Amino acid sequence: MSPAPTPTGRAAPMTPDDRRAAIAQAVMPLVGEFGVDVTSRELADAAGVAEGTLFRAFGDKYTLIGAVAVEGLHRASGPVETRAELAAIDREAPLEVRLERVIELGRRRMADVMRWMGVLRALHHRTGARDQAEPGHVQDFRTQLMQQREQQREATVAGLIGVLQPDEHRLRVPIEVAVALVEASIAGTHARVDHLLPAPSPRVVADALVHGIAEDRGEKHVPEATAAQNTAHQKDPASENPAGTATSRTPHPQEP
Secondary structure, three states: OOOOEOOOOOEOOOOHHHHHHHHHHHHHHHHHHHHHHOOHHHHHHHHOOOHHHHHHHHOOHHHHHHHHHHHHHHHHOOHHHHHHHHHOOOOOOOHHHHHHHHHHHHHHHHHHHHHHHHHHHHHHHHOOHHHOOOOHHHHHHHHHHHHHHHHHHHHHHHHHHHHHHHHHHHOOOOHHHHHHHHHHHHHHOOOOOOOOOOOOOHHHHHHHHHHOOOOOOOOOOOOHHHHHHHHOOOOOHHHHOOOOOOOOOOOOOOOO
């Protein structure tokens, strides 16, 4: 965390804001991994400064951790970054590949948001702030974060529409519905609390979104309203495959 040299060859002194920003950047991976349990010594080593420098810049360890978590949450919720990441997806790639990348990016951003929210929540409890009235600056932060998240949401929807548009003619649902399904698949496969099954890989989820979870063997979908009327006219399955031979199909990516 060395300042840039001046024309005279000496290092230019850092402003207090610049020093705080440089320290926060340097310790962000450490705080993201260990949260409130990281020690002042570990933070100082990661930043390449003495512990006294940390205290002069931030006052105490928890103030530094809080500043890092707030910055991390802002980055994870950034609409500009979200828009750029989705715009960078190759529109010439197959739809399955594009959606796989979308799911990877979405899971990563969601993991980052959950990580930094967890650090702030633990900090809230560790410092006893839960028993105190919420300061005005915290309320302001919540408001700003909600606004930023809404902007990120708008950027996400616009970006997903752009990813899907080259294949819009293939979609069986309106593109807005397809966007909602993609978002639901990301949210539903991240940080599952039941731990009954591991979350499917992005490639498997993307394949299921494009091709469905059931094979298309040529049967027509029968609406519920007419199902009873058509029951009497349904063919015997054995007559369609009298020899009982197996039907060939394409293996699913998750199959061995």
